[in-house]
Amino acid sequence: MTSPTATPAIARRRVGAAPSSPQLFEVLDCAKPLRPPARHSLAGVDEVLFLRADERSAARDGRTLRLGIPDPTMSGTHARLRREGDRFRVEDAGSTNGTFVNGQQERERILSDYDAIEMGHTELIFRASVAADGPPDVDGADLDPPAPGLATLVGPLALELARLPAIARSTVPVVIGGETGTGKEMIARAVHQLSERRGLFVAVNCGAIVPSLLVSELFGYRKGSFAGATENRPGLVRAADGGTLFLDEIAEMTAEAQAAVLRFLQEHEVLAVGATEPVKVDVRVLAATHVDLEAAVATGKFRGDLLPRITGFTVKLPPLRWRREDLGLLIASFLRKFGAETASLTCEAGRALLAYRWPTNIRELERCVQSALVLAGGEPVDVQHLPPAVRRGGGGEPVEKAPELRDLVAAEPSAPPRALTPEDARHRDELITLLREHHGNIAAVARVMGKARMQVHRWVKRYDLRLSDFR
Numbered sequence: 001m002t003s004p005t006a007t008p009a010i011a012r013r014r015v016g017a018a019p020s021s022p023q024l025f026e027v028l029d030c031a032k033p034l035r036p037p038a039r040h041s042l043a044g045v046d047e048v049l050f051l052r053a054d055e056r057s058a059a060r061d062g063r064t065l066r067l068g069i070p071d072p073t074m075s076g077t078h079a080r081l082r083r084e085g086d087r088f089r090v091e092d093a094g095s096t097n098g099t100f101v102n103g104q105q106e107r108e109r110i111l112s113d114y115d116a117i118e119m120g121h122t123e124l125i126f127r128a129s130v131a132a133d134g135p136p137d138v139d140g141a142d143l144d145p146p147a148p149g150l151a152t153l154v155g156p157l158a159l160e161l162a163r164l165p166a167i168a169r170s171t172v173p174v175v176i177g178g179e180t181g182t183g184k185e186m187i188a189r190a191v192h193q194l195s196e197r198r199g200l201f202v203a204v205n206c207g208a209i210v211p212s213l214l215v216s217e218l219f220g221y222r223k224g225s226f227a228g229a230t231e232n233r234p235g236l237v238r239a240a241d242g243g244t245l246f247l248d249e250i251a252e253m254t255a256e257a258q259a260a261v262l263r264f265l266q267e268h269e270v271l272a273v274g275a276t277e278p279v280k281v282d283v284r285v286l287a288a289t290h291v292d293l294e295a296a297v298a299t300g301k302f303r304g305d306l307l308p309r310i311t312g313f314t315v316k317l318p319p320l321r322w323r324r325e326d327l328g329l330l331i332a333s334f335l336r337k338f339g340a341e342t343a344s345l346t347c348e349a350g351r352a353l354l355a356y357r358w359p360t361n362i363r364e365l366e367r368c369v370q371s372a373l374v375l376a377g378g379e380p381v382d383v384q385h386l387p388p389a390v391r392r393g394g395g396g397e398p399v400e401k402a403p404e405l406r407d408l409v410a411a412e413p414s415a416p417p418r419a420l421t422p423e424d425a426r427h428r429d430e431l432i433t434l435l436r437e438h439h440g441n442i443a444a445v446a447r448v449m450g451k452a453r454m455q456v457h458r459w460v461k462r463y464d465l466r467l468s469d470f471r
Contacts (some may be wrong), residue, residue, distance in 0.1 A: 022088065023127040025153060027058075028328035029071060030350040031121040034341060035138030037328040039153045040065065041132060042088070048081035050074070050119055051095075070470060073097055073120035088126065089130065090117060103351050114324070114352045123350045131155045140329060147190035149183075154323045158362035160315055161187075167313045167314055175310055176180075176288040178317030180425065181361030184288040185248060185363070187315060191286060192244040199243025199283075202236050206424060207252035213271065214257045220263070222274035237270050241281045250287040250310065251296050252422045258303045265309045273287065285310065289427055296316040320358040320365060327353060330362060334369040343373060344380045350381055356390045359432055389436050389470055428463040431456075440470030 021043035029035040038056065042048065046063040052075060053068025060066075069078075073094035081088045091108040092099040100118035101109050110115075115130035130137075130469045132155035145151040146165045152158050167174060176184040187205060192201040209217055220235025237245055247253075253261065264270055265285065269278040287310045296302035320327075329351070335343050339378070343352075351370075358364050368387055375385040383391055438444035442460075446453045460467060 005147045006246070019043075020129045021133055023130050025068075025125045025127070025325045026067075026069065026122060027125050027325060028123040028203060028331065028345075028350050028355065029121055030123065030345040030347050031071070031073070033328065033335060033343065033345060034332045036143075036332070037153060037325075038140055039138045040067065040326070041136040042081075042083075043136070046083045048088075050078045050080065052076050052078065052120075056139065060136070069122055070123045071120040074122065074374070078119050079117075081111075087111065087128075090126075094179065095119070100351075103355065112180065113444060116351070118347060119412070121347060123328075123347075123351075123354055125354070127325070133159055147193050149186050150190055151329055152323070153325050153329065154318070157318065158325065162178060163313075164191060164315075165194050167191070169196070171284070171299075172312035173310050174286045174312065175293070175314045176286065176317065177290070177314060178288075179290055179319045179361055180429070181363035182317040183362050185246065186316060187317065188244070188246040188248075188286045192246075192284070197243050200239060201244045201246065202240035203246040203248060204236055205248045206247040206257070211257075212256045214254060215260050218257065219260060219270045220272035220275075233272075235270065235272060237264060238281055239281060239373055240283045242283075244286060247285065247287045247310075249422070251289045251290060251291045251293060251302055255303075257307050262303060262306045262309060265306075267378050270304060281372055291422070306333055320361045324354060327365075330365055331369060334366050334380055335373075337366075338373055340373050343376070346380050346382045348383045349381050349386060352386055352390055359465060360429075388439070388443065392439070392470065424463075428465075431459055431463065432465065435460075435465070435467070435470040438470075440467040442467070 021041050022045075024042055026040075026042045027040040028037065040048075042065070044063060045060075045065045048065045048067060051066060051068050052072065053070055055068065055070050057068035058065065059068075075093070075097070078093050078095045079090060079094045079099045082092050086327075087106060088111050090099065090101060090106065092106065092110055092210070098105045099122055100106065101111070102116050107254060108318070111126045111128075113126070115126045117124040117126060134155075138153065140151070142155060143151045143153075146161060150161050150164070152161065174188075174191060176187050178184055189201055196424075204218065206214065215233070216233070218236050220233045220238060223232050264281075267278070268282070269280045272280040277377070293302055293307055293311070297304045297307055301340075320330075330398050335341060353365075353368075368390060370389065372381045372385040376382070434445045434448055442456050446456045449456065
C-alpha cells in the first residue's frame, strides 16, 4: 500500500499514559495461527477499510484507517467499519466469503463491546472503550515483553508487566493475585529471571502440602525430631538460598506456618524442627493467592502482621475471559511449546475458542490446545477436536464483557463477586467438574451433590459461572 502514513512494519509499543478509546484487535489467523496479532486504535477514526494484502499494514489518511490483512481468503475490499456517533457499524463490502459477527453472517450490524468479527480466516475483536498505551497501531511481532511469556496486547496489563524488571531487581516483596490458572507462577518465574539472582527458583504450593508437615517442609528438620524424621533435611527455604522462594496460595498456610514465615522474614534465618541454632539465608520471597488477603486478615484467616511483610508490589492477573484479545498470542505460544508450528485451525474452531469463557483460564486453554493437536493428527484442528465444553460454548453467543481495566489490571466488574476462600475455590472446582460431566444439567448435579436444585443455581451465580458454557 502506498500512503505517506502507511506502516507496513507497525511501530513498536512504548510504555506511557493509557487513555481509553475504541480498539480493534486482529486476534487470530486460523490458517496461520503463528502469525502475530495486532491492535489498532480507533480514536479519531470515522471509517476502517479491511483489505486483502500481501503483508500486514495500517495506513491512516485523515479519519480513514486502511488495514491490509495477509489473508488470501479475504476479498480485495472485504468490509468496512463506519462510525455512527459513539458506535461503529460493520458492513460487508460484497465479499465472496462473507463477514461474520459472533458466528453469524451479517451484511451490516452495529457492534457491541467484545463482538467477534470474522473475515476469511481472520478473527478480530472489537472493543468499544479500552485503555491502551503506545502508538495507534501495534503489531504483536514488535512486542518487547520483559521476559518470555509476558507478551500482551492488553494495554493496562502491558503497563503493569513493564514495571516488573525494576521491581525484580529490587528487594520489594511481591504478591501475585488472580484466579486459578491465570499464570501466577509464570509471573513469579519471570521476576526471578529478571532479578538475576544466582540461586534456584523454588515453588511451594502451600495448599498441596499436608498442613501438619508444611513447617518442616519449609524450614527442614533434624533426624529424630519427630516420628518419621529418619534423616536431616535442610528444607525448601534453604534450598532457595541465594534465589527465590515462591509461596503459591499463601492464604492456605496454617497459623503455625504463618508464624514461622513471619519470623523468617523478620530475621532472615531459619530454624529447623528439632534444631537449636538458626541458619542465616538470603532468599527473595514471592507470594501468590486467589483470595483477597486483606479480607482474610479481617476474618482472622491471615495474620495482619504478615501481610505488610509480603506486600510491597501487587500484580493481579485478569482472568482469560477478560483478555480474549490475547488468545492468539497464547495459542501461538502453546503451538510452539508442543512443536506444532505448522498447525492450523478451521474457522469454526477459531470461532469456538473466542466464544468460550475459559472458567479455569490459561491452564485450561493450554490443555485444550494440547488435546486438540493430538486428536487432529496433523490435520487442521476442527470443532470436533475441541473439548465438549468449548464446543458447546462456541455457538455464536456474544462473549462476556470485560470490566474497564485502567489503573490496575485487577479491576472488578460492576457487581464484584466476593473473594473466594480456599474452601470456596475447591467447591467451585468441584461444581465445574460436575457441570461438565452432566452437560450443565442442574437436576443431575443436584442429585449427585445431594442438594436442592435451587441451591446449585445459587452456587452457579455465586461463583460467576454460566450454564451455557457446559451445555
